[in-house]
Amino acid sequence: MEALLATLPAGGGGTVAAAVAVAGLAAITGVRMGPKQRANAPPAVPGLPLIGNMHQLTDAPPHNTFAKWSEIHGPIYTINVGAKHVAVLNSAEVAKEAMVANFSSISTRKLTKAFSVLSRDKMMVATSDHGDFHKRGKRFAMMGMLGFAAQKQFRDTRKQMVDNMISTLRTLVINDPHATQDFRKNFRDELFRLSMIQGFGEEVSSVYVEEFGREISGEEICQIIVVDMLRCVTEVDWRDFFPYLSWVPNENFEKKVTTIESRRTAVMRSLIKQRKKRIEGGEARASYLDFLLAENTLTDDQLMMLLFEVVMAGTDTTLMTTEWAMFEIARHPEIQERLCREIQEVCGDDRVTEDHLPRLPYLNAVFHETLRLHPAASVLPPRFVHETTTLGGYEIPAGTELMINVYGCNIDKKVWEEPEEWRPERFLDDGFNIKDMYKTMSFGAGSRTCPGSSQATSISCASIARFVQEFTWRVREGDEDKADTVQFMGNKLQPLFVHLTPRRGREQ
Numbered sequence: 001m002e003a004l005l006a007t008l009p010a011g012g013g014g015t016v017a018a019a020v021a022v023a024g025l026a027a028i029t030g031v032r033m034g035p036k037q038r039a040n041a042p043p044a045v046p047g048l049p050l051i052g053n054m055h056q057l058t059d060a061p062p063h064n065t066f067a068k069w070s071e072i073h074g075p076i077y078t079i080n081v082g083a084k085h086v087a088v089l090n091s092a093e094v095a096k097e098a099m100v101a102n103f104s105s106i107s108t109r110k111l112t113k114a115f116s117v118l119s120r121d122k123m124m125v126a127t128s129d130h131g132d133f134h135k136r137g138k139r140f141a142m143m144g145m146l147g148f149a150a151q152k153q154f155r156d157t158r159k160q161m162v163d164n165m166i167s168t169l170r171t172l173v174i175n176d177p178h179a180t181q182d183f184r185k186n187f188r189d190e191l192f193r194l195s196m197i198q199g200f201g202e203e204v205s206s207v208y209v210e211e212f213g214r215e216i217s218g219e220e221i222c223q224i225i226v227v228d229m230l231r232c233v234t235e236v237d238w239r240d241f242f243p244y245l246s247w248v249p250n251e252n253f254e255k256k257v258t259t260i261e262s263r264r265t266a267v268m269r270s271l272i273k274q275r276k277k278r279i280e281g282g283e284a285r286a287s288y289l290d291f292l293l294a295e296n297t298l299t300d301d302q303l304m305m306l307l308f309e310v311v312m313a314g315t316d317t318t319l320m321t322t323e324w325a326m327f328e329i330a331r332h333p334e335i336q337e338r339l340c341r342e343i344q345e346v347c348g349d350d351r352v353t354e355d356h357l358p359r360l361p362y363l364n365a366v367f368h369e370t371l372r373l374h375p376a377a378s379v380l381p382p383r384f385v386h387e388t389t390t391l392g393g394y395e396i397p398a399g400t401e402l403m404i405n406v407y408g409c410n411i412d413k414k415v416w417e418e419p420e421e422w423r424p425e426r427f428l429d430d431g432f433n434i435k436d437m438y439k440t441m442s443f444g445a446g447s448r449t450c451p452g453s454s455q456a457t458s459i460s461c462a463s464i465a466r467f468v469q470e471f472t473w474r475v476r477e478g479d480e481d482k483a484d485t486v487q488f489m490g491n492k493l494q495p496l497f498v499h500l501t502p503r504r505g506r507e508q
């Protein structure tokens with residue numbers, strides 16, 4: 001939102017001034033900022049004419065501000081963001097009403113302009129409206145890559161990925177025992193490698209892209225189809241907040257987003273073309289691409305977008321959750337030692353594998369506590385109420401946008417004691433029920449629940465366990481309190497840098 005306010009004066013000079021003037025006129029001439037307050041409308045957070053509550057969302061990440069407002073206004077309230085009328089949900093109870101019980105009235109997505117371009121107008125499972133494409137895409141993702149049977153095929157690849165990371169970190173520590181290590185870089189490289197093997201059936205170290213007229217490296221591929229895309233998703237176009245001004249051009253924004261989108265498309269098409277040659281040559285492999293081609297029911301663009309989606313989602317969300325877990329572990333030495341003891345008791349001198357995970361309850365608690373306090377999607381992509389409905393006892397009229405503040409749900413004082421503390425023990429306390437693990441909302445709920453939760457849990461838990469088994473972790477001096485997040489996303493703003501010391505007996 002800070003970015004939005006920053007773009008207002010800069011995003012098109014005279015055009016914006018004109019836009020704001022027209023918006024003012026619209027306000028005076030009676031274009032409403034949201035539906036009129038009804039008798040049993042949710043409480044509204046007071047704001048200013050024209051911009052609504054926008055200016056109040058600049059100081060802290062929105063999920064924090066939303067959570068603070070819920071202490072005053074309750075778990076459901078409305079805000080105005082420019083001309084948009086938005087209901088914000090902050091408790092698991094009302095969020096589940098929206099995501100499960102009343103899903104049929106709220107099953108469409110409301111995308112920002114950037115998201116709309118990047119997703120080729122809802123051509124991804126996560127951005128599509130509920131309907132045939134969504135159902136088919138999700139079924140394909142489960143059958144071809146993320147479901148139990150498909151995941152079994154990639155077990156050795158996942159194990160190899162963790163071994164590679166440990167071996168890289170060990171070499172770095174041997175070369176310079178006092179250096180700080182860049183966790184994010186190492187982990188992202190390996191996750192991306194795994195995503196490519198699952199997606200395309202092979203490791204991809206380079207690809208020739210006709211549109212660029214050159215071969216690009218694996219690192220550049222990752223930059224273009226993961227890093228640039230994620231950065232661009234949060235690009236703000238002021239027209240998102242004044243939909244009736246969408247006719248006003250915003251050339252800088254449009255050029256930036258379409259360039260990033262066309263580079264992604266060029267790289268994805270080149271990757272698919274190269275792998276199709278292998279498949280046409282009769283060499284089948286276990287991969288999502290092989291699966292989708294065999295299904296033979298998608299257009300070329302749909303196939304490209306479904307593949308792109310799992311590569312991007314597979315790399316980033318697991319990275320950010322594991323990075324948060326290692327940050328918390330590294331700054332809580334007593335928890336780190338307790339986890340190490342549990343691993344020692346269960347695995348002895350053997351390397352931790354996915355087979356050990358069901359016997360490591362404290363590890364599970366560390367993982368779920370991390371998901372609770374640091375949800376990868378702190379505020380879910382907006383939904384659209386297309387049919388008047390009731391949430392938390394309030395009437396929510398058709399046309400309202402809905403934001404689900406997962407972070408707010410996860411720090412609800414009515415459900416969690418001292419919710420702002422990272423305390424894995426809460427998942428082991430007396431009276432704890434295994435179902436409580438899923439109370440956090442971090443993987444969503446209902447028909448749109450995350451299909452990658454099983455893969456993310458296996459990779460993240462096996463990696464955390466091996467990291468702690470092999471090294472003692474300490475956050476770089478001065479970084480202990482660096483827990484800021486990227487706006488609207490759950491990513492850690494500052495990458496994690498750590499000091500690693502090999503544990504006794506595991507120096508080799």
Ligand code: HEM
Pocket residue numbers: 125126127138141146309310311313314315317318321371375376377380381441442443444445447448449450451452453455456457
């Ligand atoms: C710790 C890791 C992860 C977290 C916390 C996470 C979280 C979520 C959440 C909260 C949603 C629901 C969004 C909504 O309702 O608006 C979601 C949906 C989705 N996730 Fe994940 N995710 C993770 C890992 C993955 C992975 C590894 C993949 C695939 C490789 C994946 C693919 C998807 C897809 C395709 C959807 C859309 C589902 C739909 O709309 O029906 N996620 N995820």
